[in-house]
Amino acid sequence: xxxxxxxxxxxxxxxxxxxxxxxxxxxxxxxxxxxxxxxxxxxxxxxxxxxxxxxxxxxxxxxxxxxxxxxxxxxxxxxxxxxxxxxxxxxxxxxxxxxxxxxxxxxxxxxxxxxxxxxxxxxxxxxxxxxxxxxxxxxxxxxxxxxxxxxxxxxxxxxxxxxxxxxxxxxxxxxxxxxxxxxxxxxxxxxxxxxxxxxxxxxxxxxxxxxxxxxxxxxxxxxxxxxxxxxxxxxxxxxxxxxxxxxxxxxxxxxxxxxxxxxxxxxxxxxxxxxxxxxxxxxxxxxxxxxxxxxxxxxxxxxxxxxxxxxxxxxxxxxxxxxxxxxxxxxxxxxxxxxxxxxxxxxxxxxxxxxxxxxxxxxxxxxxxxxxxxxxxxxxxxxxxxxxxxxxxxxxxxxxxxxxxxxxxxxxxxxxxxxxxxxxxxxxxxxxxxxxxxxxxxxxxxxxxxxxxxxxxxxxxxxxxxxxxxxxxxxxxxxxxxxxxxxxxxxxxxxxxxxxxxxxxxxxxxxxxxxxxxxxxxxxxxxxxxxxxxxxxxxxxxxxxxxxxxxxxxxxxxxxxxxxxxxxxxxxxxxxxxxxxxxxxxxxxxxxxxxxxxxxxxxxxxxxxxxxxxxxxxxxxxxxxxxxxxxxxxxxxxxxxxxxxxxxxxxxxxxxxxxxxxxxxxxxxxxxxxxxxxxxxxxxxxxxxxx
Numbered sequence: 210x211x212x213x214x215x216x217x218x219x220x221x222x223x224x225x226x227x228x229x230x231x232x233x234x235x236x237x238x239x240x241x242x243x244x245x246x247x248x249x250x251x252x253x254x255x256x257x258x259x260x261x262x263x264x265x266x267x268x269x270x271x272x273x274x275x276x277x278x279x280x281x282x283x284x285x286x287x288x289x290x291x292x293x294x295x296x297x298x299x300x301x302x303x304x305x306x307x308x309x310x311x312x313x314x315x316x317x318x319x320x321x322x323x324x325x326x327x328x329x330x331x332x333x334x335x336x337x338x339x340x341x342x343x344x345x346x347x348x349x350x351x352x353x354x355x356x357x358x359x360x361x362x363x364x365x366x367x368x369x370x371x372x373x374x375x376x377x378x379x380x381x382x383x384x385x386x387x388x389x390x391x392x393x394x395x396x397x398x399x400x401x402x403x404x405x406x407x408x409x410x411x412x413x414x415x416x417x418x419x420x421x422x423x424x425x426x427x428x429x430x431x432x433x434x435x436x437x438x439x440x441x442x443x444x445x446x447x448x449x450x451x452x453x454x455x456x457x458x459x460x461x462x463x464x465x466x467x468x469x470x471x472x473x474x475x476x477x478x479x480x481x482x483x484x485x486x487x488x489x490x491x492x493x494x495x496x497x498x499x500x501x502x503x504x505x506x507x508x509x510x511x512x513x514x515x516x517x518x519x520x521x522x523x524x525x526x527x528x529x530x531x532x533x534x535x536x537x538x539x540x541x542x543x544x545x546x547x548x549x550x551x552x553x554x555x556x557x558x559x560x561x562x563x564x565x566x567x568x569x570x571x572x573x574x575x576x577x578x579x580x581x582x583x584x585x586x587x588x589x590x591x592x593x594x595x596x597x598x599x600x601x602x603x604x605x606x607x608x609x610x611x612x613x614x615x616x617x618x619x620x621x622x623x624x625x626x627x628x629x630x631x632x633x634x635x636x637x638x639x640x641x642x643x644x645x646x647x648x649x650x651x652x653x654x655x656x657x658x659x660x661x662x663x664x665x666x667x668x669x670x671x672x673x674x675x676x677x678x679x680x681x682x683x684x685x686x687x688x689x690x691x692x693x694x695x696x697x698x699x700x701x702x703x704x705x706x707x708x709x710x711x712x713x714x715x716x717x718x719x720x721x722x723x724x725x726x727x728x729x730x731x732x733x734x735x736x737x738x739x740x741x742x743x744x745x746x747x748x749x750x751x752x753x754x755x756x757x758x759x760x761x762x763x764x765x766x767x768x769x770x771x772x773x774x775x776x777x778x779x780x781x782x783x784x785x786x787x788x789x790x791x792x793x794x795x796x797x798x799x800x801x802x803x804x805x806x807x808x809x810x811x812x813x814x815x816x817x818x819x820x821x822x823x824x825x826x827x828x829x830x831x832x833x834x835x836x837x838x839x840x841x842x843x844x845x846x847x848x849x850x851x852x853x854x855x856x857x858x859x860x861x862x863x864x865x866x867x868x869x870x871x872x873x874x875x876x877x878x879x880x881x882x883x884x885x886x887x888x889x890x891x892x893x894x895x896x897x898x899x900x
Contacts, residue, residue: 253280499542651664
């Protein structure tokens with residue numbers, strides 16, 4: 210060895226010894242740090258004092274590597290970020306097989322990379338799209354050569370440290386390796402210390418939240434917020450959900466959803482879907498480090514379109530029963546640990562019982578409020594005898610006690626005629642026109658949904674209404690056909706031991722109705738039945754008085770008449786006045802022509818004279834022959850309308866025709882008419898029409 214070479218070797222040895230001593234001194238300073246951030250800061254300061262730069266990398270559970278710390282100035286880092294389009298804070302990469310990082314990890318020893326290997330070193334950690342910028346990046350950071358050393362604790366690598374400097378050589382590897390070992394110990398100690406502090410803080414949070422939950426156990430929204438705030442303090446929670454199981458519908462509802470601190474509207478989903486559905490079905494905790502790598506149930510979407518990377522989901526229990534699921538999510542991968550699992554399960558233990566108690570309390574309050582509403586309905590119905598007002602009041606109160614419904618129908622049952630008639634229908638946010646709905650004959654035993662309810666006198670829930678609809682023999686649609694009802698409830702109206710009709714409630718939600726809904730609606734139905742019967746009795750009494758009054762008026766007027774010709778206009782005018790109708794006609798039988806002819810007319814019927822009508826011909830002939838009253842819902846559409854009258858009768862009128870009789874024989878017919886939608890009640894035609 211020449212004298213010059215000897216001097217160079219001696220110089221390198223002296224420099225390595227100084228570096229070793231400086232790094233040893235730095236080790237003592239690093240050991241005093243109490244947080245990982247402090248370790249990084251002190252480590253960086255000491256390395257920079259030696260004229261070097263350092264970068265620290267963490268080895269993740271998925272064997273990827275993420276950048277944890279750099280000593281370069283913010284200005285240089287900003288230039289590098291601008292060049293590559295990458296963020297130093299979030300920078301991570303996969304280990305290249307056979308590359309420098311792979312060699313250091315596999316061999317667990319430090320490696321010196323010279324300037325000619327520097328390009329490969331940097332290229333290994335860059336995405337393929339940025340690798341053409343490797344040399345420019347090296348120039349910006351002023352990189353020459355460096356030593357990459359493993360951070361080893363108990364024969365396990367937790368990360369790596371790279372120290373770069375122009376005069377580093379093979380002789381510096383022992384000092385850098387020793388420094389890396391010291392840094393690994395310092396980082397591990399800091400993590401252990403932070404874990405102890407964090408565990409103590411978590412225990413304190415759990416203790417405080419258990420008391421807070423107990424104080425807010427009667428208000429679900431406040432309770433959900435308290436649970437969320439506790440989860441926030443315990444672990445990362447970019448997203449947070451509380452989902453509760455709806456057993457009746459086979460669904461869960463996300464009752465409390467948070468995305469980056471903002472509350473989102475509740476969502477419903479099948480129990481077969483989403484993270485919450487999986488947890489409720491299995492009862493098992495689920496921890497996903499990175500959804501891009503691990504298989505996981507597809508979550509039900511809420512909030513922004515940004516995709517969470519890590520999930521931790523635990524069941525909510527009340528006793529042995531699973532009532533829902535609680536989930537924390539992070540936009541960063543691999544943030545949740547086994548310890549986080551235990552902590553979240555403990556929080557869920559407090560939350561599950563508190564949520565169930567609050568739900569029971571709210572259910573009791575809601576039931577009491579509903580009973581008060583039904584009591585109010587009873588008082589309101591006692592103050593009216595108007596059928597339309599009764600029906601509308603009933604509908605309004607049903608909408609109060611039964612949320613999420615789309616329609617209410619009230620049908621009346623005539624036991625004598627064995628028919629079901631629609632009296633009221635509310636759907637699509639409006640009272641519907643039911644004038645064209647025909648009466649439905651009661652079906653044979655065991656057939657027809659409404660008929661079953663009337664015969665059994667028991668309510669019926671159909672939670673799969675569309676399926677039932679396909680099996681129905683008769684179906685009448687009211688309102689917009691775009692509204693698809695998926696569940697229905699049929700409740701009979703009973704009074705004095707008899708069924709007078711039924712209330713039908715519908716919803717677009719599958720499985721909407723339950724036993725509690727039936728009990729509430731049955732109370733409303735029976736209250737309604739009493740109101741309807743009272744209104745009928747009053748209307749019957751009033752009608753009877755009106756009939757007597759009308760009969761008295763007609764009789765008095767007729768007694769004053771001297772001839773039939775004088776009596777007929779009096780009979781027609783008094784009848785129209787008594788029954789509040791605008792048009793009418795009297796046709797008498799003419800033996801000479803053998804048919805009925807018009808003798809008196811009022812309103813539009815003055816313009817409609819079809820000549821002689823034979824017995825049995827048209828409405829007049831049928832009434833004259835049968836002696837029965839005939840009711841016409843819409844005159845222009847009536848099947849008995851005479852062809853001769855076509856085009857002469859205005860649309861939009863209903864009517865009724867009754868026989869005129871003497872003591873011994875039929876004399877003719879009296880016809881009255883009024884504008885739709887008004888109809889002529891059957892009881893209005895009970896007057897004895899005889900001149």
